[in-house]
Amino acid sequence: MKLSTYILKRTAYSIFTLLGLSIIVFTLARILPGDPARMAAGSRAPEWVVEQIRHQLNLDKPLYLQYFYWLSDLLRGDLGYSIVSRRSVTGDAIEYLPASLELVIVAAIFNILGAFLLGSLAGKYANRLVDNVIRVFSYVAISIPAFVWAIILQLVFGWWLHAFPIQGRISEGLSVSRITGFYLIDSILNGNLRAFLDAAWHLILPAFALSIGGMAQDARIIRSGMVDNVEKDYILLMRSKGLPDRLISFKYLLKPSIIPAVTVMGMDVAALLGNAFLVEIVYNWPGFSKYGIWAMLNKDLNAIVAIVLVIGLIFAIANIVVDVIVSYLDPRIRLLEKGE
Amino acid sequence: MARLSLLTIDKESPRWRSLRRSWYRFRRNPLSLMGLAIVVITIVIAVAPEYLAPYPDHAGYYINFKEAKQPPSMKHPFGTDEYGRDILSRVMFGFRFSMTLAVVVLSLTAPTGILLGLIAGYHEKTWIDAVIMRVADMFIAVPPLVLALSICSILPPNIMNAMIAVSLMWWPWYTRLVYNTTVSLKNEYFVQAAEIMGASKFHIMFREILPNALGPILTKLTLDVGWVILIGASLSFVGLGAQPPTPDLGTMVSEGSKYMPEYWWISIFPAMAISFIILGFNLLGDGIKDALSGG
Amino acid sequence: MPSREDERVPLLEVRNLKVSYKTYRGILKVLDGVNFEIEKGEKVGIIGESGCGKTTTMKAIMRILPSNAIVEGGEILYNGTDILKMSESEFNKIRRERFAMIFQDPTAALNPVFKVGEQLMDILRYSKGTGKYDEDDLKEEIIGAFREVMLPDPERVFDSYPFQLSGGMRQRVCIALALLTAKELLIADEPTTNLDVTIQDQILRLIKDLVSRRDLSVILISHALGAVRGLVDRVYVMYAGTMVESNEVNELFRSPKHPYTRALLSSAPRLTGGGISQGIPGNVPDYLNPPSGCRFHPRCESKKFICDIEPPSFFSVEKGGKVACFLYAER
Numbered sequence: 001m002k003l004s005t006y007i008l009k010r011t012a013y014s015i016f017t018l019l020g021l022s023i024i025v026f027t028l029a030r031i032l033p034g035d036p037a038r039m040a041a042g043s044r045a046p047e048w049v050v051e052q053i054r055h056q057l058n059l060d061k062p063l064y065l066q067y068f069y070w071l072s073d074l075l076r077g078d079l080g081y082s083i084v085s086r087r088s089v090t091g092d093a094i095e096y097l098p099a100s101l102e103l104v105i106v107a108a109i110f111n112i113l114g115a116f117l118l119g120s121l122a123g124k125y126a127n128r129l130v131d132n133v134i135r136v137f138s139y140v141a142i143s144i145p146a147f148v149w150a151i152i153l154q155l156v157f158g159w160w161l162h163a164f165p166i167q168g169r170i171s172e173g174l175s176v177s178r179i180t181g182f183y184l185i186d187s188i189l190n191g192n193l194r195a196f197l198d199a200a201w202h203l204i205l206p207a208f209a210l211s212i213g214g215m216a217q218d219a220r221i222i223r224s225g226m227v228d229n230v231e232k233d234y235i236l237l238m239r240s241k242g243l244p245d246r247l248i249s250f251k252y253l254l255k256p257s258i259i260p261a262v263t264v265m266g267m268d269v270a271a272l273l274g275n276a277f278l279v280e281i282v283y284n285w286p287g288f289s290k291y292g293i294w295a296m297l298n299k300d301l302n303a304i305v306a307i308v309l310v311i312g313l314i315f316a317i318a319n320i321v322v323d324v325i326v327s328y329l330d331p332r333i334r335l336l337e338k339g340e
Numbered sequence: 341m342a343r344l345s346l347l348t349i350d351k352e353s354p355r356w357r358s359l360r361r362s363w364y365r366f367r368r369n370p371l372s373l374m375g376l377a378i379v380v381i382t383i384v385i386a387v388a389p390e391y392l393a394p395y396p397d398h399a400g401y402y403i404n405f406k407e408a409k410q411p412p413s414m415k416h417p418f419g420t421d422e423y424g425r426d427i428l429s430r431v432m433f434g435f436r437f438s439m440t441l442a443v444v445v446l447s448l449t450a451p452t453g454i455l456l457g458l459i460a461g462y463h464e465k466t467w468i469d470a471v472i473m474r475v476a477d478m479f480i481a482v483p484p485l486v487l488a489l490s491i492c493s494i495l496p497p498n499i500m501n502a503m504i505a506v507s508l509m510w511w512p513w514y515t516r517l518v519y520n521t522t523v524s525l526k527n528e529y530f531v532q533a534a535e536i537m538g539a540s541k542f543h544i545m546f547r548e549i550l551p552n553a554l555g556p557i558l559t560k561l562t563l564d565v566g567w568v569i570l571i572g573a574s575l576s577f578v579g580l581g582a583q584p585p586t587p588d589l590g591t592m593v594s595e596g597s598k599y600m601p602e603y604w605w606i607s608i609f610p611a612m613a614i615s616f617i618i619l620g621f622n623l624l625g626d627g628i629k630d631a632l633s634g635g
Numbered sequence: 636m637p638s639r640e641d642e643r644v645p646l647l648e649v650r651n652l653k654v655s656y657k658t659y660r661g662i663l664k665v666l667d668g669v670n671f672e673i674e675k676g677e678k679v680g681i682i683g684e685s686g687c688g689k690t691t692t693m694k695a696i697m698r699i700l701p702s703n704a705i706v707e708g709g710e711i712l713y714n715g716t717d718i719l720k721m722s723e724s725e726f727n728k729i730r731r732e733r734f735a736m737i738f739q740d741p742t743a744a745l746n747p748v749f750k751v752g753e754q755l756m757d758i759l760r761y762s763k764g765t766g767k768y769d770e771d772d773l774k775e776e777i778i779g780a781f782r783e784v785m786l787p788d789p790e791r792v793f794d795s796y797p798f799q800l801s802g803g804m805r806q807r808v809c810i811a812l813a814l815l816t817a818k819e820l821l822i823a824d825e826p827t828t829n830l831d832v833t834i835q836d837q838i839l840r841l842i843k844d845l846v847s848r849r850d851l852s853v854i855l856i857s858h859a860l861g862a863v864r865g866l867v868d869r870v871y872v873m874y875a876g877t878m879v880e881s882n883e884v885n886e887l888f889r890s891p892k893h894p895y896t897r898a899l900l901s902s903a904p905r906l907t908g909g910g911i912s913q914g915i916p917g918n919v920p921d922y923l924n925p926p927s928g929c930r931f932h933p934r935c936e937s938k939k940f941i942c943d944i945e946p947p948s949f950f951s952v953e954k955g956g957k958v959a960c961f962l963y964a965e966r
Contacts, residue, residue, distance in 0.1 A: 016474075148615055307486075
């Protein structure tokens with residue numbers, strides 16, 4: 001099938017899945033013990049105040065109606081009100097999301113670049129020292145959880161070596177007026193080179209901690225792909241016809257070798273989005289995850305539901321992008337879909 | 341009439357021989373053996389920390405400020421924490437918590453997930469398939485950690501609820517795995533032959549299809565122990581799982597982070613312990629995968 | 636038929652080639668002194684069981700041996716020059732412009748994630764030597780070659796991915812490619828073994844037809860004796876890493892000399908004539924610890940005292956044949 005059809009199909013499917021997810025999460029949040037209206041009003045508020053709040057929040061209506069109201073609000077971009085902070089969740093989301101997205105995107109770039117580099121090195125010098133060193137590093141890197149990496153890197157490179165900042169997105173005294181919320185972009189748009197460098201410097205440790213697990217995992221996959229494929233007949237054929245080494249390595253060997261790694265990158269994104277929660281805590285990063293943890297610890301149900309959905313949406317989009325890339329790289333996937 | 345029964349181990353049967361071959365392959369790989377060693381150590385410590393830990397009562401309520409925040413030494417190889425508790429002992433008890441979580445979660449989710457996957461796969465393209473897999477997809481739609489955190493936050497924070505939260509989001513992965521295997525095997529000759537002979541659906545699912553999926557399932561189970569422990573530790577790190585003073589590794593890392601960098605050992609040793617366990621199960625799981633897939 | 640002047644310097648001559656593979660179990664001494672030659676325009680077949688080293692020899696000629704292979708000794712002379720001693724770039728020129736190989740498994744021989752046309756264009760471009768070539772011209776050439784190998788709808792094949800074609804079509808593509816880019820030597824390594832029985836004959840006949848119209852040297856490898864018979868002038872029989880016999884094809888089938896050849900030919904089932912075919916007693920040699928002297932001696936009925944001491948050289952017999960067996964030493 002054509003690429004555009006494929007994208008449409010996947011998008012429709014994701015929307016459907018997210019809707020289902022929203023029902024589940026919504027229901028879970030609503031049926032649990034505890035009275036959100038009371039929590040919003042405060043324990044000392046009189047009963048009539050609580051009733052009013054209950055009415056305002058639609059909590060006195062049947063469940064399906066509540067869902068309907070909630071959903072229609074959602075589609076209009078209104079994620080509801082945070083019971084605890086009394087601000088609109090949408091507003092909070094817009095404020096905190098870019099910090100996390102910036103971190104995750106930079107981590108994803110590290111992940112991809114690192115995996116390519118390490119994977120092709122290990123593949124090219126298979127079974128020699130470089131390969132074995134990378135293999136040991138990979139096992140260790142994958143096994144150490146992201147938040148542990150975060151702590152270790154912070155300890156070693158932040159506290160002990162003073163090479164990188166311990167926490168935060170930017171040093172005190174520097175500020176960047178917000179246009180997109182991405183410090184790297186905004187600082188350039190502001191013409192503030194110093195802020196750009198400073199923000200980048202702050203990004204390095206957390207992004208690296210986030211990316212190292214996936215990097216190692218993907219490097220191994222790329223390496224084994226290359227090792228498997230280098231003896232395949234289609235490469236031998238090209239070598240037998242004297243095609244230049246560069247052409248073979250970087251075009252005809254590389255493409256089939258990275259496909260298994262790209263397929264796994266969807267899971268990498270999941271890991272990045274999930275682990276960001278913890279890494280942000282370690283580095284005191286003012287991002288979505290920090291907001292989320294705060295919401296979770298305070299039982300701010302509206303915020304929690306909204307956060308889950310936003311992350312789910314980002315994840316769905318990322319998955320579609322990954323799927324599109326994979327189907328571009330490997331035509332068998334989109335052309336062989338179920339009995340074609 | 342041949343019965344592919346799991347219970348009769350015929351020494352000459354191809355299945356037994358291939359199992360033995362897998363074992364030889366496994367034995368030859370030093371990394372797999374290392375993984376096995378680590379896992380065995382972990383299990384031993386998890387089962388009997390009372391006998392192995394130097395200061396078993398430090399695992400509960402214990403305060404001794406004179407001994408607090410001591411760096412690693414002969415008396416306390418991992419140092420002591422802010423209450424004077426021996427970290428090595430607490431780490432050992434922490435192993436028990438982690439392994440318990442993994443065992444409970446996996447014994448709940450794996451059978452459920454596998455069963456659902458078999459049913460969905462066998463009834464491919466019917467409404468049964470659609471319902472089961474769509475629901476599974478919904479749980480997979482959100483990154484595992486996020487889902488676990490959110491479910492956990494809705495419930496009161498304790499280990500039990502952490503286990504429930506993790507279980508709720510874990511089963512779909514088994515369903516997916518088994519579903520794919522079932523669907524691909526469904527049209528193989530041996531299944532069709534069984535159908536023609538009038539075998540019941542149960543027989544086909546459990547006696548014909550399931551044995552063929554056991555390899556990937558076993559690999560996944562092994563690797564999953566590490567992942568479940570990781571998620572459990574992440575939950576407690578955030579404060580949503582085990583609560584102090586229970587010696588859970590994640591909680592210890594989180595509590596200890598307040599004392600960085602001067603008293604780094606309070607966080608680092610529990611963190612290393614988590615990594616150690618995960619490393620062991622990762623190596624073991626990879627070893628099983630390589631051994632079964634034919635080196 | 637090759638002319639008398641060409642007989643002096645064969646197109647390709649393999650002399651005493653020894654190749655081993657390093658494996659974690661030890662060193663596999665696969666090729667133990669292969670002797671082989673082919674003249675310009677000659678069609679030669681190599682027959683032998685699986686694992687006897689046919690493909691290894693061909694890979695050595697094309698210099699595409701795997702990284703764990705070691706060439707322990709010997710020479711491969713192309714028009715008198717040892718290609719094993721050439722630099723990579725020197726030899727590239729030769730294999731781009733003059734040699735081509737058809738692989739056994741057409742599915743494995745084409746890169747699955749690139750379109751057929753694109754792969755062939757790149758190969759064709761380099762086979763023409765340095766210089767710029769118009770893409771449309773290259774494409775025309777390829778489509779023309781597709782027509783010659785009787786591919787239906789050549790334009791569509793050009794734009795397809797390999798998995799969209801049938802096994803027979805893929806092999807035709809590979810044959811087309813080989814014919815486009817082989818000016819002097821074509822190696823066909825079991826070109827029909829992996830195909831459906833029903834089209835094996837078709838493909839073989841196609842190859843025969845195409846090859847007969849060209850002045851091309853062809854090495855055809857097969858473990859199917861009949862396939863070789865219709866296509867080649869001369870045949871080599873290979874066993875366990877050495878050539879044991881070579882002769883003009885009909886003569887070989889009429890009067891096989893080497894004990895292995897005899898056993899091989901008599902063990903092939905026939906459509907006519909009675910009797911159950913006997914296998915050859917014994918096992919294929921273990922390349923880790925190959926037999927000393929003649930590698931066939933453990934299974935040979937006519938083994939003599941000297942057979943396990945020294946490997947026999949290629950002794951000449953009547954009608955231009957050669958046999959590597961001490962039974963024929965005095966001639």
